[in-house]
Amino acid sequence: MxxxxxxxxxxxxxxxxxxxxxxxxxxxxxxxxxxxxxxxxxxxxxxxxxxxxxxxxxxxxxxxxxxxxxxxxxxxxxxxxxxxxxxxxxxxxxxxxxxxxxxxxxxxxxxxxxxxxxxxxxxxxxxxxxxxxxxxxxxxxxxxxxxxxxxxxxxxxxxxxxxxxxxxxxxxxxxxxxxxxxxxxxxxxxxxxxxxxxxxxxxxxxxxxxxxxxxYNKPRPELKNISYIVYGGRYEQEPQYDSIPPEAEGTSGILTSNLNTTARRFLIRYTGTLVVKEAGEYTFNVETPGGSGLVRVNKQEVVPMRAWNGKGTVALPAGEVPFELLYAKYMDWAQPALALRVSGPALREFLISDKEVGLADVVDPIIVDAQERPILRSFIDLPGDQRVTHAISVGSPAELHYTYDMDHGTIVQLWRGGFLDATPMWHERGDGSSRALGSVQYFGKPALTVAKLASEQEAWTTDTTGSAYHPKSYKLNKKSEPTFSYEVNGAIVMDAINVIENGQGLRRELIVQNPSANLYVRLVEGNKIEEAGKGMYLIDDKSYYVRVEDTAGAKPVVRNVAGHQELIVPVREKLTYSILF
Missing domain, CATH: 2.60.120.560 (Exo-inulinase; domain 1)
Structure with a gap:
């Protein structure tokens, strides 16, 4: 409510x-x-x-x-x-x-x-x-x-x-x-x-x-009359049970993966009765790392056989209904692990299976600390299945960090708190990516910061085609803060990004050499940009501030383009602004 x-x-x-x-x-x-x-x-x-x-x-x-x-x-x-x-x-x-x-x-x-x-x-x-x-x-x-x-x-x-x-x-x-x-x-x-x-x-x-x-004030459903059958072998799909001999069978007081099976790969088939105390829609969330799981309730397949984890919802009457769960463990390296969680009408999700079975990641996380001002190159995944392949993440002891996309010369995310979880990149073969640990503000789909527009109403370019964009390098100042450099539309851009005192935000200074006509800088794009006076702008329903500090005489423009808003500034030799967060 x-x-x-x-x-x-x-x-x-x-x-x-x-x-x-x-x-x-x-x-x-x-x-x-x-x-x-x-x-x-x-x-x-x-x-x-x-x-x-x-x-x-x-x-x-x-x-x-x-x-x-x-x-x-x-x-x-x-x-x-x-x-x-x-x-x-x-x-x-x-x-x-x-x-x-x-x-x-x-x-x-x-x-x-x-x-x-x-x-x-x-x-x-x-x-x-x-x-x-x-x-x-x-x-x-x-x-x-x-x-x-x-x-x-x-x-x-x-x-x-x-x-x-x-x-x-x-x-x-x-x-x-x-x-x-x-x-x-x-x-x-x-x-x-x-x-x-x-x-x-x-x-x-x-x-x-x-x-x-x-x-959450409703009673929990309960399982009773639980029995199991264990089949040895690898089962990624539900088998025909008549064609395979069981390895073991018996009764249990709880759903668990710890049945002391001798096989490294096996399937456990649980059956029993679910006592539903309140009619309504119930959601079943099954986790089976290193294997697959299936859930049937009241003779309906709620969670189909699915690797690693699955989730489904079913309407159930009050009373006793038949229950069935399959747990197939087929990854040799994985430890047996099964968890089933249930939620329902005015019922917080709870663990109905064995509480002693830990599902914590078997890998110790590889965390990068920000105290020494690290600069880490990796892939960065953004919302909407966007992968930044040439990302540079810059950490600060002030606990304010950002990721810069060298493919576009732009900031793609800013966050406060912990720096990076590099486990996906460095554990075993890895996938090359790292993840921000803190509270993140994303800045939309990566696009050029500096672009040429025929007019103030032309759509901002979404890629580098035709821009002659070419990243060059970055240099560190005494505080280990980078200044990035690149070429675009015949101009040379020096892009210096510094953490404001006490980590209150980022200050960005763009020095542009040989700017051509009709070059613009896009400071920000979003669904809503509100002017707040003194060069201040509130972005996307007061999610963060942009403060324009030095435009070398150019006038900032808030424009409406294709259902969203953009804050752009004509390029002069210098532009300084801050993101307060």
Missing amino acids: SINLNDLSSFQSPGKSWQIAGDVTVDLDKPNKLNVSEGTGILVNIPTKKNKGKDLFTDIEHGDVDLELDYMMAKGSNSGIYLQGRYELQLADNWGATGVSASSNGGVYERWDESRPKGQQGYQGYAPRQNAGRAPGLWQHLKISFQAPRFDASGNKTENAKLLRVELNGVAIHENIELFGPTRGATSNEEKAMGPLRLQGDHGAVAFRNIKVTH
């Missing part, structure tokens, strides 16, 4: 610092300030000295829940989200910070005990794995999977609350965090199975939108 943000009726006694708006922006020079426009869809909190503000509670209460929303921080601001009003996940403007703590953006705030020794009152706080936050005034996306504490019939707590997973801007920052008790500032230290969502309102200016709550 989505929380209604047409007004404040979804909340209990909202204070005067809270309002509904249609748009919100930030001035990067003014701390703790949000500028709002009339309309609906955005929840805004602006506490002031006169009106200090108070926390906002939802009318609804929740137990197990997935919470998904966008939020925007004012400059220097901080706030928080309290699950069940008791367990706080910190929201903060940490733009330019590299270290992380429990009070950082996305941190699990500390518990507090005044009776503990001085300096140790705060405890059991959890820093995010990495700094995946973005600049003030940009929308940030948060996803929380929360498991409420469990209690017995007498009201005694039998299991602590947990953060099963927290993602910030597409990056996992917490997994399986046990919450031993309420954090500091909780409404009560008494834990319960249900409680309202609480948004901190007495600290700093913050905005929220697209608040979606998914409750």
Whole structure:
């Protein structure tokens, strides 16, 4: 369900610092300030000295829940989200910070005990794995999977609350965090199975939108009467069972790959009964690394025989239905491993098979650290099955990194957090690719940065044909930051890219020698480009900023082309702009 943000009726006694708006922006020079426009869809909190503000509670209460929303921080601001009003996940403007703590953006705030020794009152706080936050005034996306504490019939707590997973801007920052008790500032230290969502309102200016709550309060289906038959040999497809003798058979209390089979290649056929406690659509997700799996439920093939993993959905009635699962292990190098996960109506995905069978990658990841300013050449895969074959990824200790495409003289991605996972490139024979580890901003399909246009309305060239583009080299400055050089349309371009102080963004300086007529630089393309004053532009629904700093007298142009927008500048001898992220 989505929380209604047409007004404040979804909340209990909202204070005067809270309002509904249609748009919100930030001035990067003014701390703790949000500028709002009339309309609906955005929840805004602006506490002031006169009106200090108070926390906002939802009318609804929740137990197990997935919470998904966008939020925007004012400059220097901080706030928080309290699950069940008791367990706080910190929201903060940490733009330019590299270290992380429990009070950082996305941190699990500390518990507090005044009776503990001085300096140790705060405890059991959890820093995010990495700094995946973005600049003030940009929308940030948060996803929380929360498991409420469990209690017995007498009201005694039998299991602590947990953060099963927290993602910030597409990056996992917490997994399986046990919450031993309420954090500091909780409404009560008494834990319960249900409680309202609480948004901190007495600290700093913050905005929220697209608040979606998914409750998980239905009983899980169960397996019973499980029996198995094991067949030795390699089976990539379901065999004719009458024609092959079984190696072993018996009964089991659980689906598992650990049946102590003697064969290195084998097929296990499980049959049993699935007890469905709530009618509805159920999704089955089977993982079989080094082999294949098939799932039939209620005599319907839900997941066909498929290598490595498969997923399918089926409508099931309440009651007992027949169940069948095939697990074929046929890769000699792989260890036996099987996992089956099930989700359904108001039912979070859970593991119904053996919990002792680990499915972690058998390969230790090969992670490239950014502390020594690495520059790594590899393939880079972008959304939409685009592979950049001549990519150079540049790391920074400020935890802001980018990938440059030497085939087009352009930046294809920018990210904050960890640098690169080079496992796909360096493990065994590899495929030559590496992956960004942090929160990534992509810049669309690779295209020339500098191109010739017959007019300001001509479509931007999508490849280098006819441009005489020729990459030359790159040189490093004292900070190991590269300046790339290339030829295009008769001009020589020096493309210097530097990390702004504290990693707040990238500054790009283009020096163009012998520019010909009608040459343009495309700074950015996107679905929406908004002018924000002082040379600032907000891109794609406030995903990042572009700040134009020096055009050598040329005038930037925002143009509409083929359903999207582009920010272009006529080429002079010099152009400097920054990407703030």
